[in-house]
Amino acid sequence: MCIIFTIIVLVIIITVPIVTAKTKKTNSEKTSITEEMEVTTEPTTTTSTTTSTTISTTSSTTISTTSSTTISTTSSTTISTTSSTTISTTTTINPCTTGNYVWNTSGITILDSSQVTHVVDIYIDSNNTLYITDEIASTVVWRLLKNATSATAIAGIKDSKGSSNTQLDHPQGVYVDTNGTMYVSDHYNHRVQKYINGSNSGITIAGLSESRGSSLNQLNGPRYITLDPTQAYIYIVDSYNHRIMRYSTNSTSGNNGTVVAGGNTIISLNQPWGLWYQPSVSSDFFITNYLGHSVIRWTPGASSSTFIAGVPGTTGSNSTLLNNPMGIKLDKYLNMFVVDQNNHRVQMFCANSRTGITIAGTGVSGGTPTTLNGPRGIAFDSNMNMYITDFGNKRVQKFLKL
Known part of the structure; x- marks a missing residue:
């Protein structure tokens, strides 16, 4: 106003005369x-x-x-209020379904027969350190640091198989937890060994050393292993008992385990070999059925399973068949990578698909950069580069992600 x-x-x-503006006044x-x-x-x-x-x-x-x-x-007053809410949703697309999951088909040899013999399983930790089991004649576990060219034996005694706490006999599966504790399945000793803080002396946490059997405190030819995310339990492929066993990671020799898959007949599991279990992605077990030439998806607690790759009991080399599958890994989309051992190749199955895509090997045995000879294990580093234990060629191959 x-x-x-x-x-x-x-x-x-x-x-009085008019006073002008210039007149001074008292x-x-x-x-x-x-x-x-x-x-x-x-x-x-x-x-x-x-x-x-x-x-x-x-x-x-x-x-x-x-x-x-x-x-x-x-005088004026202005009140101005601006309110804005933004909701953003990001949808990730499965690269397998778009054709963007591609690896170089020519492998790079990172370990050869000058260092290793018959390599079996492979595990890669968060630092991209490789852990590799060497079945025979080395009978050890190798560790290869990131970008290193020479591996170090960290468990077992090279060229000396046995059943002492410092020896192994045909080591198979290997897993390293976030604390650096390593677990190794000792096939012909029918046990699983635990190595704490870099020790080369193993502690038996499952099975009875040199005593195979089917009781809950025994194993018979254990193969690959994995831990759950809490690291409280270890899951063991008890191959000749046709079952998957669960033990506490703090168990000791002779403790009873729990059967979580199989164990009834060989109809469901027939000498299983590989195992993948990651509850944050799926609550199910994914198991390679070695003599069943298939991959099985098993829900914990269920009495039966679902075949999701291969045809049970049927061998073959086309895109829908497998021949003695061994190693297995899945990604967060549930795309599945299977080491098809007797077809000398690695097959990728996009989520919910039973048609495999060959991403390594040619299907024919060979020792060239593009061929494999009886591969067994598979792992991926943080950049999704793929590593394969090429058993028959006594080497570890790296296939770069494109």
Whole structure:
């Protein structure tokens, strides 16, 4: 609101000349004029209102012999509120279904027969360190650091198989937990060994050393192994008992385990070999059925399973058949990678598909960069480069992700 007061006072004295604006007055004269102004004031008021986005006050006063006073006030208030909510959803596309899952078909040999013999399983930790079981004649577990060219034996005694706590006899599966504790299935000793803090002396946590059997405290030819995400339990492929066993990772020799798959007849599991289990992706077990030439999906607690790759009991080399599958891995999309041992190749099955795509090997045995000879194990590093234990060629092959 703006209020303007204008006061105009005219004082005329006949006997005295009119004083111009330049005439100087004393303080007493100014007081007299002021008193006269108070008598003859005729007020005039003007009001205006302006609204804008600012608040300002302007005041000015002018006094002369003809006195004029102007007071101007501008007041405005603006309230502005902006509210915005954005919801963003990102949908990931399975690269297998778009044809973007491709690896170089020519492998790079990272370990050869000058260092290793018949390599079996392979595990890669979060630092891209490789752990490789060497069945015979080495009978050890190798460790190959990232970008290294020479491996070190960290469990077992090279070329000396046995059943002591420092020896192994045809080691098969290997797994390393986040604490660096390593677990190894010792096939012909019918046990699983645990190595703590880099020790080369194993502790038997499952099975009875050199005592095969089918009781809950025994194993018979254990193959590949895995741990659950809590690292509280280890799952063991008890091959000749046609079952999957679960033990506490803190068990000791002779403790009873729990049957979590198979164990009834060989109709469901027939000498299983490989195992994948990751509850954050799927609550089911995925098992390679070596003599069943198939892959089985088994829900824990169920009495039977579902065949998801291959035809049970039928060997073959086309895209829907397998021949003695061994190693197995799945990704977060449930795309499945199967080492098809007797077809000398690696097959990729996109999620929910029973048609395999050959991503390594040619289906014919060979020792060239593009061929394999009885491969057994498979693993992926953090960049999805693929590593295969090429058993018959006594080497480890790396296939770069394209």
